[in-house]
Amino acid sequence: MQEETPSAVLTGTDRHTFYAPSRAARELGLRRSEFDLAVHLGRIRTVPDDAGGGRRVTHDEVERIRAGAGFPRELRDAVRAVGTTEGAELMKVTKTRFTRLARLGLVVPVRFYVNRYRTVVWLYLADELRQFAADERNTALLRGRTPEGLRGQLDEGLDLRARNWRGRDLGCLLRQADGPWARAAAVASLLDAAEVSDVVTDSYERSRLRAFRPVRQPSGSPGSPAAQLAEEIMTAADPDEIDWLRADLANEVEAARRQSPVPCTVSRAAPARRGFAPEPQEARNGCDGPGHQRPRPRHEAAATGRFRDLLGRLRRAGT
CATH class of the missing domain: 1.10.10 (Arc Repressor Mutant, subunit A)
Structure with a gap:
């Protein structure tokens, strides 16, 4: 979520006022980290900003929460x-x-x-x-x-901590998703780039997934050991978990194709996001059809090795 700017509060009648996250957090007496967690857990509803400025909170939503029994103590306790x-x-x-x-x-x-x-x-x-x-x-x-x-x-x-966190996180992302491609992107965000490319063979559809990919808080500077460790935690590791997510991704993409098909004219220069392989540089004569299949990667051995390395690190950390 973006920090508040001078134009973060959109004026109008009180019922149709929108607050940026920082302002909404202050209105609700929450620290920003508490506010972000409350949004993630679905306790505070947000709406997209039509101007493309990220998520916003309506005046009515703020008033609904304030009117709740035990506010603000119960809200703070719920996100502690x-x-x-x-x-x-x-x-x-x-x-x-x-x-x-x-x-x-x-x-x-x-x-x-x-x-x-x-x-x-x-x-x-x-x-x-x-x-x-x-x-x-x-x-x-x-x-x-x-x-x-x-x-x-x-x-x-x-050690099921990482896997259980991913499962919980996915549920929160799906609840917040605005539309079928956002749902598919939420599932894809937990898979390795090679797995996503194997399931979603059309490059234009992968561009759509990148455009809707959930934005996460960074852990360390890009490429740092801390960022790499966080990336491992956010990526499915167990073979059965990968298989489940691949199947879920295929179902979500199929639903998205029916509701909002991606035309071949989608921009190829969609901004690259973490976790997706770059598109091939060579020019394409047309769209890859959804039925086009490539050999499935041998993910089991690599995933299991990555998962064991992660577990070893977590055991040594003793957290």
């Missing part, structure tokens, strides 16, 4: 994100046990960042952690000895 140390304190368990629960996928991260030591820091919704701890069905997991089957998975290196 905590790390491992504070999360363990909330659940009254050790940091080691908390990390085990997260690696097993029993608590799901809502956000992550790479700190200056190139360590992945996972963040969790405090409200979800409290609910997990309050559920009597989880007492054995919080107080007792970890079941042997689960211990065996942990010993083998199981």
